[in-house]
Amino acid sequence: MVLEKSRNPSLKGKILWVLGILIVTFVLTLVVLSILFENTRNTGLIEYSLEDTVHINSWISILEFDDNGQAWIGTKEDGISIFNGETWQTYSTKNSEILCDEIREIAFDNLGNAWIGTAAGVSVYDGETWSSYTTENSGISGNYILDIKFDNLGNVWIGTTEGLSVYYKDSWISYTTENSEISGNFIGDLEFDDLGNVWIDTSSPGGHGISVFDGETWLTLTKDNSGLPHGDVRGIEIDNLGHIWIQTAWQLYVFDGETWESHGFKYPFAYPQEVDDHDTIVFLEIDSSGRVMVLTYGVLRIYDGNIWTIYNSENSGVNNSDYFAVDPKGRIWFYAVHTISVLPVDAAGLPQTISPGKEFLSRYISSGWSNLSTPLIILALLSAWVAIYLENFYILFASAAAAFSLLVFPPFEFGRGFIVFTLPGGLLGSLIGGKIKKRKAIDDNLPIAIGFIIGALLGFGVLYLFALVSYAG
Numbered sequence: 056m057v058l059e060k061s062r063n064p065s066l067k068g069k070i071l072w073v074l075g076i077l078i079v080t081f082v083l084t085l086v087v088l089s090i091l092f093e094n095t096r097n098t099g100l101i102e103y104s105l106e107d108t109v110h111i112n113s114w115i116s117i118l119e120f121d122d123n124g125q126a127w128i129g130t131k132e133d134g135i136s137i138f139n140g141e142t143w144q145t146y147s148t149k150n151s152e153i154l155c156d157e158i159r160e161i162a163f164d165n166l167g168n169a170w171i172g173t174a175a176g177v178s179v180y181d182g183e184t185w186s187s188y189t190t191e192n193s194g195i196s197g198n199y200i201l202d203i204k205f206d207n208l209g210n211v212w213i214g215t216t217e218g219l220s221v222y223y224k225d226s227w228i229s230y231t232t233e234n235s236e237i238s239g240n241f242i243g244d245l246e247f248d249d250l251g252n253v254w255i256d257t258s259s260p261g262g263h264g265i266s267v268f269d270g271e272t273w274l275t276l277t278k279d280n281s282g283l284p285h286g287d288v289r290g291i292e293i294d295n296l297g298h299i300w301i302q303t304a305w306q307l308y309v310f311d312g313e314t315w316e317s318h319g320f321k322y323p324f325a326y327p328q329e330v331d332d333h334d335t336i337v338f339l340e341i342d343s344s345g346r347v348m349v350l351t352y353g354v355l356r357i358y359d360g361n362i363w364t365i366y367n368s369e370n371s372g373v374n375n376s377d378y379f380a381v382d383p384k385g386r387i388w389f390y391a392v393h394t395i396s397v398l399p400v401d402a403a404g405l406p407q408t409i410s411p412g413k414e415f416l417s418r419y420i421s422s423g424w425s426n427l428s429t430p431l432i433i434l435a436l437l438s439a440w441v442a443i444y445l446e447n448f449y450i451l452f453a454s455a456a457a458a459f460s461l462l463v464f465p466p467f468e469f470g471r472g473f474i475v476f477t478l479p480g481g482l483l484g485s486l487i488g489g490k491i492k493k494r495k496a497i498d499d500n501l502p503i504a505i506g507f508i509i510g511a512l513l514g515f516g517v518l519y520l521f522a523l524v525s526y527a528g
Contacts, residue, residue: 102396102397103397104394105128106393113130113132114131114132114391115130115131115395116130117129117161118378120383121167124139124382124383125139126380126382126395127161127169128395129158129159130393132156133147134148134158135158152187153171153173153180153185154175155174155178156173158173159172159199159201160172160202160203162205164205164209164211167181167182172213176188176195176198193227195213196230196240201241202245204246204247210223214255216240217240218232218242219245230268236266236273237255237268237273239263241257241263243258243289243290247293250269251269251270253267254267256289258288263275265283282314282315283301283315288302289303289336290302290338292339292341292347293341297311302349306336307339337352338378340380342381346359346360346404348379348387353374355379371398372396374389376396378391386398386400
């Protein structure tokens with residue numbers, strides 16, 4: 056009599072099969088989760104590298120837009136590049152008459168001429184020819200340019216490290232601490248209010264505060280004579296209501312002409328007692344609609360006059376850039392080092408965001424080796440293994456899975472949610488695998504694989520639905 060060969064694999068064979076299934080499914084899961092993560096980050100962000108496009112390796116120092124929507128990108132060592140959306144044109148001392156390759160400021164007059172502040176003076180480009188102003192050929196107070204603005208009469212106001220200069224009717228007037236009541240010679244920022252007064256940041260170095268000039272008299276605002284808490288001013292902006300926004304390191308101050316109001320960025324917008332990088336204000340801008348836009352490291356905050364809305368890497372394409380500019384279409388151009396990231400906006404002019412459910416998942420699917428994929432795979436494998444080989448698998452699986460989940464996820468807001476939803480997913484998968492084995496005369500390995508996959512899918516799917524419902528609410 057010939058005995059039939061047993062179809063039951065040995066214990067070693069079972070272990071090898073389970074390990075094989077684990078490895079293959081784990082790799083596939085990594086691929087799927089990586090693709091899903093990329094989809095969660097699909098906010099329409101467009102990135103440009105000056106190193107790749109125009110072979111510029113130096114840092115971006117300034118970005119401005121002309122009336123045609125072209126981006127003018129100044130660098131610290133390689134001149135200026137102009138991007139019209141398709142092609143690039145670079146001007147430096149190697150191919151033009153620009154004074155210097157270190158670009159500090161870019162501004163456009165009402166004729167469309169570009170006034171480019173450099174570390175060696177001001178170069179003006181009309182689209183065909185170059186002209187320049189330095190301390191050697193003009194009355195400008197200094198060659199290291201920090202800011203350029205135009206008043207409502209078209210006069211050019213230029214801030215330098217050695218004073219303030221005004222180009223008025225083909226002549227120059229300069230203001231320094233030696234010939235005026237301006238509070239300092241280091242002119243970091245200039246802004247004009249609705250009355251024509253110029254607000255001048257003279258704070259660095261030395262913390263001299265703000266000087267206000269109406270064309271005849273000077274007023275200096277310091278922590279001793281105003282609501283300004285200290286002289287470390289890093290930027291000035293004026294909104295559509297005429298309110299003056301003053302940027303310091305960790306605080307915004309708003310002056311309505313009579314009173315001062317503070318906006319701090321230590322959550323939830325209270326004056327910071329302990330400040331980290333995410334609370335440090337690095338850039339302040341007010342867009343054409345009057346919204347206040349504040350950039351801290353990795354976080355963009357937009358104020359509509361009532362509330363602050365936060366955009367970061369979890370809910371949008373905002374990245375860890377140092378500065379940004381808003382183009383005529385409302386798109387936000389972040390720039391740092393030699394990389395530019397263009398973030399599109401929705402119909403309301405706000406950054407495009409990912410869905411609430413995807414935002415929830417993107418917190419944990421930061422890469423293929425995510426905290427979420429590993430427990431789902433292990434729990435599903437345990438459920439399939441125990442359901443097939445042990446009779447009392449409910450108790451054993453529940454205790455093992457709960458212990459594993461608590462080990463992987465330290466106590467935090469969503470820790471219990473993972474345990475609650477991955478356990479039922481794994482159990483349902485194991486039940487289905489066990490039923491298949493009983494009803495079908497098939498090898499033990501197939502139910503293991505089926506229960507394994509179904510458990511992972513169910514656990515992940517229920518968790519995702521929970522994310523959608525909870526965050527949408």
